[in-house]
Amino acid sequence: ADYRIGVSVPAADHGWTAGLLWWAQKAADDLHKKYPDTEFFVVAANSGTKQVADVEDLMVKQMDALVILPHNPATLQQVISEAYENGIYTVVVDRELESPAQDVFIAGDNAGMGREAAKFMAEQMDESGNVIVIEGMPIPINSQRVNAFNEVMDQYPDIKILDSQPSDWSPQKALRVMENLLRKHRDVDAVWAGDDDVLKAVMQAIEEAGRDDIKLVVGGGGSKDVIGMIKDDHAVVKATVTYPPNMVASAMALANTGVRGKNLGDMYHHVPARIVLDAELITEENADNFYVEDAAY
Amino acid sequence: MTDPIIRTRDLCKSFGAVSVLRNITLDIQPGEVLGILGENGAGKSTLLKLISGVYTPTSGTIEIGGETFNQLDPILSRHKGIAMIPQEFNLVPTLKVYENVFLGQERRRRGLLDKNAMRAETVKVLESLKVRLNPNATISELSVAEKQMVEVARVLVNDARVVILDEPTTVLTDREVTVLFDVVRAMQERGVAVLFISHKLKEVKNLCQHLMILRDGEQVELCDVADVTEDDMARKMVGRELSQTFPEKQDHPTSIALELKNLNIPGLVHDVNLKLHHGQVLGLSGLVGSGRTEIAEALMGLRRHTRDKLVINGREPDIRSPNDAHAAGMAYLSEDRQGKGLVMNFSLTENITLLSLRKYTSGLISRSRERRQAQDFQSKLAIKAASLETHVGLLSGGNQQKVYLAKLLDIDPDILILDEPTRGIDVNTKREIYFLIRGLAEQGKAVIVISSELEEIIGLCDPVLVVREGRIAARLTGDQINEEDIMLYAAGARETVAGTTEQQGITP
Amino acid sequence: MNQARLAGARLSDRLRNSGLDFSILAPLVALIVLLVISSLASEYFLDLRNLTNITRQVSYTGIIAIGVTFVIIAAGIDLSVGSMVALVGVVLIYTVNQFADPVQGVIIGLAMAVLAGALFGLLNGALVTWGKITPFIATLATMSIYRSLALYFSDAGEMVSTNSLFPEIGGGYALGLPIPVWTFLIIAVLAHILLAHTPFGRHLCAVGSNAQVARYSGIRVQRIILITFVIAGACVGISSIMLASRLNSISPSDAGVFYELDAIAAVVIGGTALSGGRGSIWGTVMGALILGVINNMLNMLGISPYLQGLVKGGVILVAVLMQYKQNH
Amino acid sequence: MNQARLAGARLSDRLRNSGLDFSILAPLVALIVLLVISSLASEYFLDLRNLTNITRQVSYTGIIAIGVTFVIIAAGIDLSVGSMVALVGVVLIYTVNQFADPVQGVIIGLAMAVLAGALFGLLNGALVTWGKITPFIATLATMSIYRSLALYFSDAGEMVSTNSLFPEIGGGYALGLPIPVWTFLIIAVLAHILLAHTPFGRHLCAVGSNAQVARYSGIRVQRIILITFVIAGACVGISSIMLASRLNSISPSDAGVFYELDAIAAVVIGGTALSGGRGSIWGTVMGALILGVINNMLNMLGISPYLQGLVKGGVILVAVLMQYKQNH
Ligand SMILES: Nc1ncnc2c1ncn2[C@@H]1O[C@H](COP(=O)(O)OP(=O)(O)OP(=O)(O)O)[C@@H](O)[C@H]1O
Ligand SMILES: Nc1ncnc2c1ncn2[C@@H]1O[C@H](COP(=O)(O)OP(=O)(O)OP(=O)(O)O)[C@@H](O)[C@H]1O
Numbered sequence A: 001a002d003y004r005i006g007v008s009v010p011a012a013d014h015g016w017t018a019g020l021l022w023w024a025q026k027a028a029d030d031l032h033k034k035y036p037d038t039e040f041f042v043v044a045a046n047s048g049t050k051q052v053a054d055v056e057d058l059m060v061k062q063m064d065a066l067v068i069l070p071h072n073p074a075t076l077q078q079v080i081s082e083a084y085e086n087g088i089y090t091v092v093v094d095r096e097l098e099s100p101a102q103d104v105f106i107a108g109d110n111a112g113m114g115r116e117a118a119k120f121m122a123e124q125m126d127e128s129g130n131v132i133v134i135e136g137m138p139i140p141i142n143s144q145r146v147n148a149f150n151e152v153m154d155q156y157p158d159i160k161i162l163d164s165q166p167s168d169w170s171p172q173k174a175l176r177v178m179e180n181l182l183r184k185h186r187d188v189d190a191v192w193a194g195d196d197d198v199l200k201a202v203m204q205a206i207e208e209a210g211r212d213d214i215k216l217v218v219g220g221g222g223s224k225d226v227i228g229m230i231k232d233d234h235a236v237v238k239a240t241v242t243y244p245p246n247m248v249a250s251a252m253a254l255a256n257t258g259v260r261g262k263n264l265g266d267m268y269h270h271v272p273a274r275i276v277l278d279a280e281l282i283t284e285e286n287a288d289n290f291y292v293e294d295a296a297y
Numbered sequence B: 001m002t003d004p005i006i007r008t009r010d011l012c013k014s015f016g017a018v019s020v021l022r023n024i025t026l027d028i029q030p031g032e033v034l035g036i037l038g039e040n041g042a043g044k045s046t047l048l049k050l051i052s053g054v055y056t057p058t059s060g061t062i063e064i065g066g067e068t069f070n071q072l073d074p075i076l077s078r079h080k081g082i083a084m085i086p087q088e089f090n091l092v093p094t095l096k097v098y099e100n101v102f103l104g105q106e107r108r109r110r111g112l113l114d115k116n117a118m119r120a121e122t123v124k125v126l127e128s129l130k131v132r133l134n135p136n137a138t139i140s141e142l143s144v145a146e147k148q149m150v151e152v153a154r155v156l157v158n159d160a161r162v163v164i165l166d167e168p169t170t171v172l173t174d175r176e177v178t179v180l181f182d183v184v185r186a187m188q189e190r191g192v193a194v195l196f197i198s199h200k201l202k203e204v205k206n207l208c209q210h211l212m213i214l215r216d217g218e219q220v221e222l223c224d225v226a227d228v229t230e231d232d233m234a235r236k237m238v239g240r241e242l243s244q245t246f247p248e249k250q251d252h253p254t255s256i257a258l259e260l261k262n263l264n265i266p267g268l269v270h271d272v273n274l275k276l277h278h279g280q281v282l283g284l285s286g287l288v289g290s291g292r293t294e295i296a297e298a299l300m301g302l303r304r305h306t307r308d309k310l311v312i313n314g315r316e317p318d319i320r321s322p323n324d325a326h327a328a329g330m331a332y333l334s335e336d337r338q339g340k341g342l343v344m345n346f347s348l349t350e351n352i353t354l355l356s357l358r359k360y361t362s363g364l365i366s367r368s369r370e371r372r373q374a375q376d377f378q379s380k381l382a383i384k385a386a387s388l389e390t391h392v393g394l395l396s397g398g399n400q401q402k403v404y405l406a407k408l409l410d411i412d413p414d415i416l417i418l419d420e421p422t423r424g425i426d427v428n429t430k431r432e433i434y435f436l437i438r439g440l441a442e443q444g445k446a447v448i449v450i451s452s453e454l455e456e457i458i459g460l461c462d463p464v465l466v467v468r469e470g471r472i473a474a475r476l477t478g479d480q481i482n483e484e485d486i487m488l489y490a491a492g493a494r495e496t497v498a499g500t501t502e503q504q505g506i507t508p
Numbered sequence C, D: 001m002n003q004a005r006l007a008g009a010r011l012s013d014r015l016r017n018s019g020l021d022f023s024i025l026a027p028l029v030a031l032i033v034l035l036v037i038s039s040l041a042s043e044y045f046l047d048l049r050n051l052t053n054i055t056r057q058v059s060y061t062g063i064i065a066i067g068v069t070f071v072i073i074a075a076g077i078d079l080s081v082g083s084m085v086a087l088v089g090v091v092l093i094y095t096v097n098q099f100a101d102p103v104q105g106v107i108i109g110l111a112m113a114v115l116a117g118a119l120f121g122l123l124n125g126a127l128v129t130w131g132k133i134t135p136f137i138a139t140l141a142t143m144s145i146y147r148s149l150a151l152y153f154s155d156a157g158e159m160v161s162t163n164s165l166f167p168e169i170g171g172g173y174a175l176g177l178p179i180p181v182w183t184f185l186i187i188a189v190l191a192h193i194l195l196a197h198t199p200f201g202r203h204l205c206a207v208g209s210n211a212q213v214a215r216y217s218g219i220r221v222q223r224i225i226l227i228t229f230v231i232a233g234a235c236v237g238i239s240s241i242m243l244a245s246r247l248n249s250i251s252p253s254d255a256g257v258f259y260e261l262d263a264i265a266a267v268v269i270g271g272t273a274l275s276g277g278r279g280s281i282w283g284t285v286m287g288a289l290i291l292g293v294i295n296n297m298l299n300m301l302g303i304s305p306y307l308q309g310l311v312k313g314g315v316i317l318v319a320v321l322m323q324y325k326q327n328h
């Protein structure tokens, strides 16, 4: 092949990363069919250090371009810089490097995700009530989301965050945590689950506990199932915020364009250096626009 | 008289509520060999473990070279010049021979191990014990006798002032025992004090100057060996008169129980033929390493072998595992009761019923039936234990052996193969076991006894097969069974055209 | 003070003679202490619903831990159980979704799940016995293999059941208790009987204690070891049923992650030695409950996410230290 | 055929007498076979850069595996090493960043890292020896505790060093080889000497094989066990230095994740028995290299990420099975 593109992502350790990997595989197939002279090599790492090794290996395999969603930006900084300085066309996805070392950066908006959810909730709750937050894993992107969420909520003195507990983005764990929290807090108005898979587990706990004090549940990520619930006017699941795992597929398309020195569509520039996908609030009004029947996430 | 090297004052030891030793007061002079006698469970090993620091006394003191201790630990006692060969093996199975010999007393050069020196010294010491062993062999490859000699070697390279030998001879044949005694005498000349436990009274008589007898944890006698006869010793141990040791040999051989043709284990056993009748106690004699154990293990399906034929009670069972052997009515008592015989963290009951568990099972195991049976055995074989729930690992060596015997007897086998059956058993119980074996034969069972104790072979068995280097060197009956003949055949000083079936024809 | 110790010794002696297994007393005491502390620390703790929740949360790893107890008593270990949960779950939901009739789907699905679990366990056992691969490595390898297969067959996507009856299993109640809890209890009772009252159990302990002695005693050592892995696999199958039906789905990437550590921890906290040779099912049940209560407490007290690991590790240490004090 | 076997027996005998440890031959053969296959399967494999990469990638867990070898020979286990990497890393980068002078920062930082590692190891050892907690549980608990502390001190954020000299350690080369590789080699040589040529090593084997016998032989069992954990901790400290300086940062949530499993796998593949009593450092080095080559192969051959686990598990099984064939 004329163009060899390496794609390095975190391992499928929960729903969203599984979706990510699915999209990476799909894009590798689709794009290879469309551009037979491009070949993709997808690797997945279960830790940042393993990912460093993955990138080293891809460099040995003489990639022309590298698409990477870094497990941890600082961990990967060094090796991505090496690749970039070696002239490899580099696209960094989602998690931004401290010192830029890429041709293109494409990402979702983590802070925006927390902010949008908070604004929507505050509005729906008439600026007062009790909230439970089910967080992800204690890592930087989680902090960005939760901090932004809390910042918005701080503006409403009548909104009280009862508890903010980690789920590690595992539905299993989320179900357990939510069950426990529901025993502890008898008067809850709203729940923010920062991930849509986690939201489903949260809903199960709420339904089983037969709690009708909870009027509002908001998610994050924009999974097909949750968008479906919103679309069908679910009683409490009223919104989620986009954070699409298919950003990796777009990143691969960008790499494929960029590495050929081509322009994007009819643009008059090279591929833009920075693309931020909007953190879009999905509600009943616009849910139809986001619903994709055969999406993996 | 010089100052005693070891002095104990009112030494007592209890485990929980059980008092095992009471008020032992003892002086041992340099260059003295003290024999310690007592029935199984009398407290002999416990006393020596107190002196070597393995156990802490409940009360009383130990004085070593004038220093008084309320308690010792193994490191301290070693430091004070005490070396011990314990009753149960005390070698590290994953390490090599020379590494074991020098364990805890390694030779160094510039901080690093001086392996060559240690290997050379090991070879030298083993040679002085008349044992040929590769110093690089791993312990787990050795026979029990070889292990025992390695234990002896450990003590020899250690410049000990006091050497403790807890039943060192149980796994040795007379030849090695002689060597060992020479070594002990040489140590004695250097002023080393030796404490020696044995159930073989003759050995005590031969080797020791002084004698201590324990009964139920009490010191009942402390005297010069010269002043007592073997009969006196036995009487004092047991506390009453003892009758003859061996039962009358009353062979009533009937039908053939087992017939084996041309057993071969490459490199170990060659063309062994064997015919065993009901009512017979057949002895297998031979030097250590002659391959007797291998023959037994092959019969039990525990070792790969080839054979032309194996007939048991008229049938030719296909024996590939001990299970098959048990089903065919055969049971085997291994010489290695710790490694192959008993589950140390099982209770007495659980060990006794391990082979026969089906008997107690109708859906579920009936613990009460198990218990009753165990109780029976406990009283029949006089097994001394705190309770039936005690882990056998906590029993004295001799009592463990009894539990092991009970375990076999509980499947009521037709053919018993007993490898060193009285290992570590006191005179009185030994006698009971001999009568038990004879009784089994009288009941029509067939018994093979493998023993390194000539006296036992001679007193109990007829016929006797002498095994040498994996072959049957001779088949002896009646008057032929005597010490001289057996030794000559075993050592290869005399040859017969042995090994054919004709030669081994049925004795009338 | 000395008197107290004496009394304690006497008590423990009496208990032992009464036939009550002393080894389960230690985890029981640890559990009780933990329960008392928890109920003092959080007013919601003793809430009936909370207790029901805990027991259900515990049942998934608890059932697996029971299976793993057998493996550990035989001196083995099974690291693959977590991944196996995911793979069995994939098989289960795939099967359940094949049938239009919900009843048929559920019955055949459940059978398939248990069967698949037993089969994967058999593979582990075969590697250990015939392959002579040390259990740690054999199951470390299959841990990676089973997870990989689960991802592959499901295309890494969450599998959702379409059977209306299916969620009733893990989500349902019987006589006021969740079905997973009943299942956990029944399996515990059966496992206890198997371990403590049958020749198999006795032989198992002998094998774990000293395989050589077991062999000389005519016990089929290899077969026993094989069976322990099959039991563990079947337990995983059942646990996977409970979990998948409760969630009405299985996530191949996430299901069962770290279950192996939780299960082993439960077994060991319950007093079963990793070196094998003895163990108790009730101990394992206590161990699993102890871990469940700790998790519950972390949420109830709202411990900072960063410090949850510290508290959890600390409580485990204290619980185990307490046992030691109990035992000596 | 029989003759061949005889010749084989003779060879192994000669090897044994020559002092060459037979047990490391098996992993060596497995490694060589794997190398041959790899170089046939991928044109890039023998690329010098690739080989350098592999050895550097291997060195982080390899160094830890060497430390863990000591723990395992003493019949222990250490599950906390992975979390410890993160916690030591946090301490290290914090310290390095405290000093304006880069040289001073690096020197004090490195010293602190090794010290911290040894200290955490000491805590593990203390729990095992004085606390009498079985190593699996003790280190499972500290695994959770160390990770939690790393998250807490760093506020879950990645810590980046500001010292210009620091990245030169893990990223630098000496005589054509990366510094982490040199470090790995030197530690291996020292560890080998310690294990095979000093009384400590000998005593260690005795302790692992039969602690009772060791005690009777006048060996201070508890102290030896304690030291093994300290050695493992110090090795973690060094590994953490190499890793953090190579990355110029440490991620508390992610650094060292799964290292414990990789390290233990390397040790066992290298022929050291988990039951303790014997082991070999060179075996561990081979084991680590085998795992490194497998990982590299997966990427070089472009195996589907879903199936990487399958292939990895499979190759581990084959490598271990091959050893068994070798050994018997
Ligand atoms: N660690 C222990 N815990 C409880 N009881 C013990 C322990 N060690 C020994 N005993 C008991 O102490 C008694 C004396 O045992 P000891 O081993 O000293 O006997 P012995 O005289 O050496 O017997 P043998 O001739 O059979 O070796 C026995 O009843 C034994 O069960
Ligand atoms: N596993 C093994 N590996 C290597 N050699 C062995 C092994 N088992 C036994 N041997 C050797 O086989 C020979 C026969 O040993 P064995 O103990 O069976 O003889 P024996 O006649 O029963 O003697 P004993 O009087 O000790 O019972 C010995 O030289 C021993 O070293």
Ligand SMILES: O[C@@H]1[C@H](O)[C@H](O)CO[C@H]1O
Pocket (backbone or CB within 6 Å): A014, A015, A016, A017, A136, A141, A169, A194, A195, A196, A220, A221, A243
């Ligand atoms: O892994 C995380 C979460 O699953 C989240 O939902 C989206 O961001 C990813 O990085």
Ligand SMILES: [Mg+2]
Pocket (backbone or CB within 6 Å): B044, B045, B046, B087, B166, B396, B397, B398
């Ligand atoms: Mg004794």
Ligand SMILES: [Mg+2]
Pocket (backbone or CB within 6 Å): B143, B289, B292, B293, B294, B335
């Ligand atoms: Mg023998």
